[in-house]
Amino acid sequence: MSSLPTDRPRVAEFVPVERTDEPMIEAIGLSKYYGNFAASRDVTFSINKGEVAAFLGPNGAGKSTTMKLLTGYLAPSAGTAKIAGFNMGTERLLGAERLGYLPENGPLYPDMSPRSLLTFFGNARGMAGMELRKRIEEVVSRCHLEAVIGKPIGKLSKGYRQRVGMAQALLHNPDVLILDEPTAGLDPNQIREVRKLIRELGETKTILLSTHILQEVEAMCNRVLFINEGRLVFDGTPQELAADQADFDDRFHELSRGARRT
Numbered sequence: 001m002s003s004l005p006t007d008r009p010r011v012a013e014f015v016p017v018e019r020t021d022e023p024m025i026e027a028i029g030l031s032k033y034y035g036n037f038a039a040s041r042d043v044t045f046s047i048n049k050g051e052v053a054a055f056l057g058p059n060g061a062g063k064s065t066t067m068k069l070l071t072g073y074l075a076p077s078a079g080t081a082k083i084a085g086f087n088m089g090t091e092r093l094l095g096a097e098r099l100g101y102l103p104e105n106g107p108l109y110p111d112m113s114p115r116s117l118l119t120f121f122g123n124a125r126g127m128a129g130m131e132l133r134k135r136i137e138e139v140v141s142r143c144h145l146e147a148v149i150g151k152p153i154g155k156l157s158k159g160y161r162q163r164v165g166m167a168q169a170l171l172h173n174p175d176v177l178i179l180d181e182p183t184a185g186l187d188p189n190q191i192r193e194v195r196k197l198i199r200e201l202g203e204t205k206t207i208l209l210s211t212h213i214l215q216e217v218e219a220m221c222n223r224v225l226f227i228n229e230g231r232l233v234f235d236g237t238p239q240e241l242a243a244d245q246a247d248f249d250d251r252f253h254e255l256s257r258g259a260r261r262t
């Protein structure tokens, strides 16, 4: 991975509007065990309204697992997840109303078209008629899906599938977004577009996104949570992550080897 040119600012100047101290995404002592193996270990953090946070870490670090715990898709072995103040163990439906989730591999309905998928998810969320048609039109336009709206999702390129997943996550206009590797597998043009979309969304929403890509953090986020072997090993700003290091790549390497700083 290349280092940044020295004549460019090291971190993004992107700062979403109206950040407050209201916690919107909370992990409180979250752990997940598969047998004796801990995929997430006692993970605690809180992301406030208006923050755009990156979940950074090497392959297998526990990012997807922790995101699934936060969204209520997986039950934790210990600890609590809260979305917009709702306990995702006991108040999951209330939390889900406020949450849009892009899972790791996008939507898993290969025979459905984007239109039928969005209609299905809209109905499941209690939307119908004109309201749903308007919302579908809006997310289709926002995610540039017009050209593939009637095609089977299984036949779409990875980039389009990812955007269908994004449209589904945005359909009910949630104020919290959890996006698992939103730019994975996209070509450089698609990456630019998705980053632009996330920057726009970050002006009004609270976002946690996972990535391996340090440039992604710089381009979109004002907070970094670094996870390694299931543990949170760094929680701070992109500036703090890069502090005293030649570049982000060195810091990533250092934290992946077990250095701890939270």
Ligand SMILES: Nc1ncnc2c1ncn2[C@@H]1O[C@H](COP(=O)(O)OP(=O)(O)OP(=O)(O)O)[C@@H](O)[C@H]1O
Residues within 6 Å of the ligand: 034, 038, 039, 057, 058, 059, 060, 061, 062, 063, 064, 065, 066
């Ligand atoms: N259902 C499961 N059963 C057993 N082990 C699992 C299961 N799901 C995940 N794991 C293991 O938990 C660890 C964390 O996986 P996870 O997918 O959360 O990592 P990640 O940080 O998202 O990785 P990547 O960046 O490669 O997507 C990995 O070692 C993985 O093999």
